Each structure stands twice: as structure tokens, then as C-alpha cells.
Amino acid sequence: MALLSSYSPWMIDEDFHFGENLREGAEQKVVFITGRVHPGETPSSFVCQGIIDFLVSQHPIARVLREHLVFKIAPMLNPDGVYLGNYRCSLMGFDLNRHWLDPSPWAHPTLHGVKQLIVQMYNDPKTSLEFYIDIHAHSTMMNGFMYGNIFEDEERFQRQAIFPKLLCQNAEDFSYSSTSFNRDAVKAGTGRRFLGGLLDHTSYCYTLEVSFYSYIIGGTTAAVPYTEEACILGRSPPSPGPVFIQLR
Numbered sequence: 001m002a003l004l005s006s007y008s009p010w011m012i013d014e015d016f017h018f019g020e021n022l023r024e025g026a027e028q029k030v031v032f033i034t035g036r037v038h039p040g041e042t043p044s045s046f047v048c049q050g051i052i053d054f055l056v057s058q059h060p061i062a063r064v065l066r067e068h069l070v071f072k073i074a075p076m077l078n079p080d081g082v083y084l085g086n087y088r089c090s091l092m093g094f095d096l097n098r099h100w101l102d103p104s105p106w107a108h109p110t111l112h113g114v115k116q117l118i119v120q121m122y123n124d125p126k127t128s129l130e131f132y133i134d135i136h137a138h139s140t141m142m143n144g145f146m147y148g149n150i151f152e153d154e155e156r157f158q159r160q161a162i163f164p165k166l167l168c169q170n171a172e173d174f175s176y177s178s179t180s181f182n183r184d185a186v187k188a189g190t191g192r193r194f195l196g197g198l199l200d201h202t203s204y205c206y207t208l209e210v211s212f213y214s215y216i217i218g219g220t221t222a223a224v225p226y227t228e229e230a231c232i233l234g235r236s237p238p239s240p241g242p243v244f245i246q247l248r
């Protein structure tokens, strides 16, 4: 996650060309990313900015990703809460990440709009929503980690675990052991839970958490703070590799 935060180590790709997946009539494979539904979780924005910087860069893996996937990013789901300096709620006092089941266009307009867009894409036979990732920050846990869903279908459940496992193998601050899968009633109104229930078995829905303060690299005991200095590591352009997480 450190690599995906704060800095823009990659040059913007001015030779931007649209991939085959944007050809008229082609099926669009979409990765939908949202951030900052909880306004106090500022690291969510650092990570989201890092993802955007990377995706529009000249890096060969970014080019391949753009060639094959369409990224739709709503970087701030709770702009009024951020503006007001709220920790968790919107202007009207709602925790938006508990209202995915039935968002009101009046009381939760950003959530309502994003949900409508996702449902529209889901119903469009030319669109395949491959991933939904909602970025948060965690105030007590260390490292980056994920929350995923529990499914009766064992194969679907196992397939869902592959992405966080790959992250763990390739990003030193990502922890698979802190990653968990649940269907707690209290989380039923979250984006990850709601969309995990709505979308079919070809879609993967996660909450991506990044610690507010630090991470521990496997095999060591020293905590590395998530500060500007720590993020400088992510400034070195990565060498092209088989998986995007190698970028850090």
C-alpha cells in the first residue's frame, strides 16, 4: 500500500491510447474502486491517489491494465463529511457505509448515485464487473489487509481468497493473516457485503484497509511508519513483473 500512496513516481502516459476493451461492442471488464466513504480515513485518499497515478502512468503494467480493463473510480464517497472534518458521518449524520441496502437520493446522494451506476453496469450484458474495492483506513490494526465475504459455494469462497493472497506475496506491507472473511449482521449495509450479495460469482468484492500508522514486514518486529519518508520507497519506478503488486 505504501507504493500506492502519496507520491507519483511514474510519469503520466501522454501516449494514451484506448485498448481493445473500449472498442464499440466489446465487453468491458470493469474494476470499480471507491474511497473515503468514512471522511476521517485520510490514508484511503493517499492509496486511491496512488492507484490513479499509477494507472495513468507510462509503466508497462499500467498500459497492460488499461488495455484489458476499465477502471471506474469514485475517490470520495463522502465529500461533505470530508469538508466538515467529520470522522465517520456525512453532513446529515449518516454512516454511509451502512446504507448500501437502500440509499436515499435525498439523504445519501453520492451513495445512491454510485449504487445506481453499479446496478446499471451489472444489468448491462456488455459489461462485466470483475472487482469492487472500497478503500478504508484502520485506526487500530497495522499493515494493509482486506475484508471479504463468505459464500456457501466453497469454490467461490476459495477464488475470492486468491487476490489478497497475491497482494500478500507481492506487497511487503500487506498482511493476509489480518485479512478476514465475514458476514456479520452489523456489516450488512457495507458496499462489500451488499455488492457481494448482489453480483454473481464472477465478481469479487473487498474492503481494502490500510493502517493509519504503520506496518510490520514479515519476519521482522520493527514497525515501519506510513509517513512521507516510508512512502519514498514507492517512488522508485518498479521493474515490470508478472503482477501489479510488484510495483512497490
Ligand SMILES: [Zn+2]
Pocket: 038, 041, 136, 137
Ligand atoms: Zn472505514
